[in-house]
Amino acid sequence: MQDLTIFYKLDEHNQPVIRYRPESKQLTDVILVTRLHAANPEMHHVIDKFIELYAITLQWDWFTQYQSWIAHKADAEMDAPELALGSQDQAIEQPLFAETEPARPELKTIEQYRAEILIDGVSIDEYLFRTQRAAAVKSITVEVDGLIFDGHEEAQRRMLSAMHISEEVGLTSTIWRLADNTEVVVTVDQIRQAHALSIIEQGKLWIRGAPNA
Known part of the structure; x- marks a missing residue:
């Protein structure tokens, strides 16, 4: 029922x-x-x-x-x-x-x-x-020496590229666009620190249940 x-x-x-x-x-x-x-x-x-x-x-x-x-x-x-009858006059179940x-x-x-x-x-x-x-990865920002850097995946690629180029041509500083869109002169070491911090923050987000997830 x-x-x-x-x-x-x-x-x-x-x-x-x-x-x-x-x-x-x-x-x-x-x-x-x-x-x-x-x-x-x-x-x-x-x-x-x-x-x-x-x-x-x-x-x-x-x-x-x-x-x-x-x-x-x-x-x-x-x-x-009505139930049909068989040859022996018995009802045929249908x-x-x-x-x-x-x-x-x-x-x-x-x-x-x-x-x-x-x-x-x-x-x-x-x-x-x-x-x-x-969405959280796209919003990652990190702070180095009071400067706020974008830390999303595209920013990480740009940081990595800047570090590689600096090693090839011997640069120690460059102009960089920060998270608030201002352009300032930053050192390659600051970029390297920002890149490392961005990777750490993204790693936290990749784990379900992490504090920033």
């Missing part, structure tokens, strides 16, 4: 009636809103709300199919012919209704859905982590 209590409410006569179907969300809606808000933890409650509505949609889609199945079954039993009952989706928690729904081949939880990590 199916538990259908979530689909019914009591009317003014204390009789069960079917509830109005709530707002529907499809899997594509969940994926879309996850992509949209993945980088902003303050909006993750919206993702959870869409998952909740998607779970409800699955249940109501099933309930619609189940109601149809019940109606077909009742019609088949009402219209069932199935009255062969349509398979629709399988009800499992009731799951939001956490279970976040672990099971895949985006780009990874779970929603992992997708959120990677997206936030990528």
Whole structure:
């Protein structure tokens, strides 16, 4: 016997009636809103709300199919012919209704859905982590001698290039654009320190559960 209590409410006569179907969300809606808000933890409650509505949609889609199945079954039993008699005047048992009952989706928690729904081949939880990590990496800044350097991956490549060129031509200083877009003269050693600090900060972000992750 199916538990259908979530689909019914009591009317003014204390009789069960079917509830109005709530707002529907499809899997594509969940994926879309996850992509949209993945980088902003303050909006993750919206993702959870869409998952909740998607779970409800699955249940109501099933309930619609189940109601149809019940109606077909009742019609088949009402219209069932008299049992045929065999050669020995014995009733031949025949199935009255062969349509398979629709399988009800499992009731799951939001956490279970976040672990099971895949985006780009990874779970929603992992997708959120990677997206936030990528955003954090782009925002890395490090301080050397009171100067604030960009420390994202592109900045790291520029630092590495500057260090290699300085070794080849014997430079000890160069003009550098800082995180606030001001241009100042910095030493190659300061660039080397900024590069090392940037690598360290990025390494922290790469580990789930790290203080800056």
